[in-house]
Amino acid sequence: MHVLPYPVAAYIFLTGCYGLATSRNLIHAVGCLAVCQSATYVLLLAVGYRDGGTAPVFSDMKPGSRPLVDPVVQALTLTDVVVGATVTALLLALVLQIAKRHGTVDPDELRELRG
Amino acid sequence: MNRLRLWLLAVGGAGLAALLVAACLDLPGFGGSRHPYGDRAVRAALSRHTANTIASVNFDQRAYDTLGEMSILFAAVLGCVVLLREARDEHRARPEPADVARPVRRYALLVLPVALVTGLYVIAHGQLSPGGGFQGGVVAATALHLLYLGADYHALERVRPLGVYETTDALAVSSYLVLGAAGILAGTAFLANTLLPYGTFNTLSSGGTVPLLNAAIGMEVASAVVVLLAHFLDQAVEIEEEHGRGTP
Numbered sequence: 001m002h003v004l005p006y007p008v009a010a011y012i013f014l015t016g017c018y019g020l021a022t023s024r025n026l027i028h029a030v031g032c033l034a035v036c037q038s039a040t041y042v043l044l045l046a047v048g049y050r051d052g053g054t055a056p057v058f059s060d061m062k063p064g065s066r067p068l069v070d071p072v073v074q075a076l077t078l079t080d081v082v083v084g085a086t087v088t089a090l091l092l093a094l095v096l097q098i099a100k101r102h103g104t105v106d107p108d109e110l111r112e113l114r115g
Numbered sequence: 116m117n118r119l120r121l122w123l124l125a126v127g128g129a130g131l132a133a134l135l136v137a138a139c140l141d142l143p144g145f146g147g148s149r150h151p152y153g154d155r156a157v158r159a160a161l162s163r164h165t166a167n168t169i170a171s172v173n174f175d176q177r178a179y180d181t182l183g184e185m186s187i188l189f190a191a192v193l194g195c196v197v198l199l200r201e202a203r204d205e206h207r208a209r210p211e212p213a214d215v216a217r218p219v220r221r222y223a224l225l226v227l228p229v230a231l232v233t234g235l236y237v238i239a240h241g242q243l244s245p246g247g248g249f250q251g252g253v254v255a256a257t258a259l260h261l262l263y264l265g266a267d268y269h270a271l272e273r274v275r276p277l278g279v280y281e282t283t284d285a286l287a288v289s290s291y292l293v294l295g296a297a298g299i300l301a302g303t304a305f306l307a308n309t310l311l312p313y314g315t316f317n318t319l320s321s322g323g324t325v326p327l328l329n330a331a332i333g334m335e336v337a338s339a340v341v342v343l344l345a346h347f348l349d350q351a352v353e354i355e356e357e358h359g360r361g362t363p
Contacts, residue, residue, distance in 0.1 A: 006139035006270070014128055021124045023319055049154065051146035056157055056168035059317055060244045068168075070153030071160070075172035079184050080334075084250055086191035089343050093198040096350055100202075 005046035013039035026095045026105040030088055037084040041077050048073030118130045124188060148191025164313040170242045170342035174328040177305040179180035181328070189288050194355025195283075198361045199346040201354055212267045230258035242322040250330045260344060261347060268352050277345055280338040287335035294327055 011051050016036030023029040048070030054061070056071040127233050142272035143149065201207065215223075234255025240248030263271040295306040303309045306328075314321035 003139050003142060003145055005145050006142055007136055009248070010132065010135035010139060014132055017131075019129060022122065046145055047142070048150065048154075049146050050148055050150060053146075054237045055245060056160075057243075057245055058161070058168075059168040063157075068153065068157060069149070070150040071168035071172050072154050074169050075177060078169065078173065078247075078249060080181065082184055083187055086188050089347075090191045090194050090198075092196045092347070096347075099200055100312065100356075 005049075007109075009039045009043035009046065011039075012042060024106055024108070026098065027092070029107065030091045033091070034084060037080065040080055043076045043081065044073045069097065078095060085107075085110055099113060116291060116293060129188055131298060137251055161316075163308060163323060163325075164316045165325050166243045166317045167241065167245065167247070169245075170247050170323065170325055170329060171249065174242075174325045174332075175308040177199055178295070178308070178328060181332065182295065182306065185288060185291060185332060192284065192342055195343055200349055201349075202261070205354050205356050207349075207353050208355045210268045212269065215265060215267070220265045223261045224299065226256055227261040227265065230261065233335070233349065234258055239319065239326075241329040241333070242325045243313075243317060243319070248334075249333030249336050251331045254331075254338055256337045256344070257339035259341060262354060264347070268348070271348075275341060277342065280341045280345075284335055284338040287331050287338065289333040291328060291335070294331065298324075 013036055016032045016034075016039065019032030019035060020029055024034060024102050050067050053067045055071040056074070058066040095105060098110065102110055104110065141240050156172050156176060157168050158168075159176055160168040163171060163175060165171035165175065234251045234253075237246035237251030237254055239252065240247055259275060260271065262274060263351075282357075294310075297310055298307045299305055302311050308323040308325065311323045320326065
């Protein structure tokens, strides 16, 4: 029994946070957010793992013949991936508009509001 | 200012790291054998003749959550379409046909039908093998864009009448809702998998409503990705700012 994969998820999350806070470019920041989100994939899949387990798919395996990893967290990870992709798309669209209206994608230069 | 920010980040990050590690040490061990929800989900999937347990969780046991997920996708696409529309100070320019290296053209056009069929296969077999509407939809939608790599933007636009894909997106969302409402009309509950016979295990028609919901999601994801990429590509290729009044 060990818990090594969970701190890996924490490490990935903190790396993404560091990138977000020090980012000089909004596109880079969107990438960092995706890194943060990938930490949740690692965490979810690690929670669902079972020693010696295989995929919970029975198209080529008899039910009950092998231990299975947890399908619930896998479904949650799928949801997570989809939501992550949509958030990335929406944020990139916003960045595109910011770049057009303000002529910069550096968050530090976006100080004043402009109509 | 910048130094202050880094210090703040270091303090906050260290605190968060300590809390996360403390939480990790308290979690059940990695690879443990106790997965009560997983075991029950597998049993429920088998009792409803769905070979892919994850498809059963997504489109049967948690079908209502997938409805929310689909709505998020739909809303995000809608948001992108609004954000990336042609603004008043912009106009559309016809993109120049560009020369494509011969090997790129050959392989792109060779792989396109294969990728498209693979995507449709993954959608159709979602209830049997790994994959499903979300994954297959993305594969099928990106397959179309090989035409942009292999030929040019104009060729892509011809096989991609945007209005059709936008309508398909909306139709797919409403067909998911209609399938859910059909459960109510049949006398059970919204999105309950009691509408259709469960069929023979491990065949295409097994799993009750799972393949239908799966197909609706596949349609929605494929057209959503096409619409999203179309608007981003329009920005990159076609839409230009008016001269003289550009941003600084």
